[in-house]
Amino acid sequence: MLGYYLRLALMSFRRRPGISALMVLAIALGIAVCVMTLTVYHAMSGNPIWWKSERLYAVTMDNWDPNQALNPKTNLPPPEMTYKDAQFLYRSDIPLRKVVMYSTEGVVTGAGSQPAAEIATRVTTADFFPMFEVPFLYGAGWSRSGDSPAQPLIVLSRRENERLFAGANSVGRTLRWNDHEFRVVGVLDDWFPRPRYYDLNGGNFQEPDDAYIPYGWGAALQLQNKEENDCWRPEKLDNFQDYLASDCVWQQVWVELPDRATRERFQSFMDGYWAEQRSGGRFPRAKNNRLSDVAQWLRDNEVVDNDNRVLVGLAFAFLALCLINTMGLLLARFLNGAALSGIRRALGASRRQIFAQLLTEAGVLAVLGTVLGLALAALGLAAVHHLYAAAHLGQRGGYQELTHFDVTAVTWAVVLAVAATLGAGLYPAWRIGRLSPALYLKSQ
Amino acid sequence: MNLNLRPVLAALLRNRTGAVLVAVQVAIALAVLVNAAYIIVQRYQKVHRPTGIDEANILVVESAGFTARFQQNAAVQEDLAYLRALPGVIAATASNAVPLSNGGNNDSLVTRPDAPRAGYINDMEIDEQGLDALGVKLVAGRNFRHDEIQPGRTKLSISSFVPEIIVSRALAEHLFPQQDPLGKQVYDAGNQVATIIGVVDPVMGNFPGSDHPDWVFFVPRLPDEFIVVRYLVRTAPGQRDALMRLIESHLAQSNPDRVINYVRPLGYFKTLSYLADGSMEIYLLTVMGLVIAVTSLGVFALATFNVSTRTRQIGTRRALGARRRDIVDYFLVENGLVTGAGVALGCALALATGYWLSLHYALPRLDLYYLIGGVLALWGIGQLAAWQPARRASAVPPSVATRTV
Structure with missing residues (x-):
């Protein structure tokens, strides 16, 4: 069944390549911005000796x-x-x-x-x-x-x-x-x-x-x-x-x-x-005699600066914007294809099957968008890396090291993107699935 | 424009979902754009504060002696004589630290001995060419004379002070509000006294990142004997880079008891100090561009969808006598309503975000002009994005009404 849904999804993309590309691009941009920001944030907020962080203490006295x-x-x-x-x-x-x-x-x-x-x-x-x-x-x-x-x-x-x-x-x-x-x-x-x-x-x-x-x-x-x-x-x-x-x-x-x-x-x-x-x-x-373990020490010294927290917030706002955008586009596209769904319902497809088919279509978009987004993020991080290198600032500052692709951040962003795009597809798919088939057959 | 809102509203309310999604996008976009623009402008102003220093034409040399034979005061005199004799060099000084680098010395000056200290004040060691080497303007009093420059402190004289100092105008106003600072006496952390003989304005010292980067005083002394020495060299316009190569190759050979750590333009240190601000600006500008692109795409897609599902209705209206103009107006009004609702929601969101940022991240409260600008810009972008679909709608011929499919 899944293979059939995938074929249907591909047919649907071929029918409207422009709008499909735009959806993929919107998802990709949201992911790219999120991955880049999270990568830098993660590098900054890392605890490089987490396994004994609670045993090591910086000693300070006022x-x-x-x-x-x-x-x-x-x-x-x-x-x-x-x-x-x-x-x-x-x-x-x-x-x-x-x-x-x-x-x-x-x-x-x-x-x-x-x-x-x-x-x-x-x-x-x-x-x-x-x-x-x-x-x-x-x-x-x-x-x-x-x-x-x-x-x-x-x-x-x-x-x-x-x-x-x-x-x-x-x-x-x-x-x-x-x-x-x-x-x-x-x-x-x-x-x-x-x-x-x-x-x-x-x-x-x-x-x-x-x-x-x-x-x-x-x-x-x-x-x-x-x-x-x-x-x-x-x-x-x-x-x-x-x-x-x-x-x-x-x-x-x-x-x-x-x-x-x-x-x-x-x-x-x-x-x-x-x-x-x-x-x-x-x-x-x-x-004010303090024993601060590593995590506390990093917090006290504000290692993760405010700029980075603002940027993470901004990145998620942008991802939300991209996903709402995709949701709107998906809805428009499913409604446009509602007549087709109506015919399939009339020929005996259950609501669940229509829902599954449309969700597969959203899933394909999610995967494509995520792959493209990761590629864009890698490009973006390379650009940041280049920017620092160009200013001769990388040799000793360690700033370049912050821009290494980091697996945890990428994993999170991928999970987030696929879940979010599927989420964005849920409502449109559910709405189309609930439409009475007769209405759309008649309107033809 | 004939503003007949009722049919537009009725159609919108029958098909809410798409419109709501676009309005929400517009709202998020407004909140992001307004706050991002505000942060960018603040960063830009911070980076471009006047420093009073001739940033473009100054080069910095760092020299470190490391053998027991090394005589720092003698080496400094020899190096300065070499640097000052170079054609194209306007002035050169030895200093303990690099301007605008966020590294250097702080002291605490007060106007009475044993007064409670409040705030740290940047002090820079320079010689009689120091003000010229920085390119800062003396606005009152006089410069240091050559015979007033003290040798670098040894480890046996770490806490000694100097009899006379030059201060920045901002520091003078902090220490002696609304008084003539010339001839006034100040006390250092060790309660040693010095007299103010000159005032410069403006000048940003070693610490652009501090709360008061323009609280600076100059000390007529060579750098301490046991730390590295920096030379600040001001060149004629356009000659800096050539001189950097020349100076590096000469100084690296001239004294085997020390090493030259670097010869760099002053801009290097300034860029490094403002690196975070610069990246923030680039990042925010990029995201702003993307937000505008994605939002216009959303508006465009909704308008296109609405046009394509209403082809027959448009044909019918045209057959009943509506002009093409009326069709365009209809879609622009519809778009205006949707974006308008989004913008209204966005205002609340932008203000809330701005308030939250000011609360948690020590940003000043959002300036309302930015909000007004953002509202107008987004509304305009919405109309532009809907323009093409609306034109296409107006091209639907009346005959469509008579077709069955």
């Missing part, structure tokens, strides 16, 4: 100015911590894993004939790699004993290893970082969490750093955070020791707390530290 919050709109604590608070919290044994870190820059030389280049370098404690589940191509990270006193060890990103050592296994080789000798202990595999949740400074979709060195180098070489150094207190900052002792925030602290009990223990550990410091004259604002 040490800010009593007269104004760092961000008065949200009243959140500063996203980074002071050096001294970070040091204290890092010494706790409560977390399963713990990281204190920041990103700086260093110039790499001494690896073959490569020209000197400044690369983004993360100064971090050893747990960074296991805690954020960073994949290694060669070697591994360093152990906690390498952090302090700092050992001259370095981990390279895959791309940096390709630049410096042509992609060879460079574990054991040496290079100079800011004119100090370092030994390569590991090379990362491709790794690009989007958004870069563990450090949202400088843009939510920045690429990970090109190199990683043990945390102790930060104080030893007097390395500053390259993105965010925020101070509020009028205090003497005449040397790096002053800076380390200051109320300036620039250290990122993350902990892995495997269960609720550990979480509560760590929270009360923080609160205890806060109370003790407060009695010594620090933390003048109300208590």
Whole structure:
């Protein structure tokens, strides 16, 4: 029966190719706009470490100015911590894993004939790699004993290893970082969490750093955070020791707390530290010691911006418009063909059969429209990709990565489109099915 | 036009579904178009706010020293001497950050020592050619002199301040409303005092994305010794790109203790800062175009369908004496009623959407002029889309009435 309905549908398209093409195009446009928007939205709202999102916590404490919050709109604590608070919290044994870190820059030389280049370098404690589940191509990270006193060890990103050592296994080789000798202990595999949740400074979709060195180098070489150094207190900052002792925030602290009990223990550990410091004259604002899991952290930092929510709304409004349009066209076309349906009813076709036949016709349109829509969306995303590339903006911003076709979004859009077009066909098919056949036979 | 609405309405009410679907399309279209246009205009105005900076003719060089031998203050003097001697260079300065890049320093200035701080104020380090290198206009007071430029701070002098600063007019008005800011004293985060010696207007500093991008003050000092240095170089019109190549090849070789991270036009940083706004504009314009196309298609299809199912009635009216003009009018009036109903519904929808956006997304409330414009435009588009089917209807000959099939 289905084959017969399909043949009828094709005949009907051939009878009116223009209006059929318009319907397919309307569906396709609605789908294309939706898929494009959802793809970007999905990429932005993704939680790149969802499987342990509830165990990883960004640690923040509000040490800010009593007269104004760092961000008065949200009243959140500063996203980074002071050096001294970070040091204290890092010494706790409560977390399963713990990281204190920041990103700086260093110039790499001494690896073959490569020209000197400044690369983004993360100064971090050893747990960074296991805690954020960073994949290694060669070697591994360093152990906690390498952090302090700092050992001259370095981990390279895959791309940096390709630049410096042509992609060879460079574990054991040496290079100079800011004119100090370092030994390569590991090379990362491709790794690009989007958004870069563990450090949202400088843009939510920045690429990970090109190199990683043990945390102790930060104080030893007097390395500053390259993105965010925020101070509020009028205090003497005449040397790096002053800076380390200051109320300036620039250290990122993350902990892995495997269960609720550990979480509560760590929270009360923080609160205890806060109370003790407060009695010594620090933390003048109300208590705001936060452990934010990854999902909360991304929400607090507004990783999905308002523009994208507006665009998703707009895309669905447009899809609705396209589907109502298709519904109107289908209705017109079925009513035009009502006489045919009347003859088929008179010859013994049941209402259900007429309904099924017309719905098949709508289904064929839905499939064609969806296929064309996906093709258009792929073209559109390629155009967006090209736009960013043309502006030379893609190399480090990671914006291009947002435009990759993503399977979940596509699946959703396809399901949505087929369901919606069939839905759009339901009412017209039902109406024609209910018409009395005699009426249309007579009018001929 | 002879507006005989009753028969038109009667026919419409007997065959409601198609008309209702088109009216709903028009309503959605109006809500989308009006709000999208409003957002586009706002973004456009934001991106094109005056910066006071000669954006088209400035290039930016970033240099990073990395060996213990590297002497930053000496290197900066050498680089500046080279840059300033190049033919085609109008002015060059060293600075801690790139204008319009959303990266740089903030401080908090107040007018009394120990006053509560309110808001962060962008500070830029420049030298005596800094204002010229940006192309900003000094509207009061004087520029920095060469002997007033302090060397870059070392790690042992991070919190030192300068005795004299130049401020933007917007900042002067914020700090000293309706007073002459020249000679007034301000205090930095460390309660160190400085005197205002000049006022520039307009100028947008390092942070176009901040709430007050034009609250800027200039500090006569070379960049700190332990961070990268940016050179801002203003060239004669048309010479920027050639100079960029020349400068890059020279500076990359001139000092083995540092690297040149990039030589780029200033526009690069501005584009990056406004990337989201630019994409939003393109996206919204595209969707607006598609919305108009799809809606006209809907109107056109309804009119065509109505004409084709009423061929005999049209023939009968023509046989009874209706002019072709009357037939065209009939269909245009019918279309006008349907689009009119849609537009009326759309007004409510557009206002509700606008209100919701202003509530949740911090957009200003929808401007009513946009709504009026949208109503007129959609109604016009509806009439245009119905025009061709109406003309075709008027071509139906009266003899059709006499045929049986």
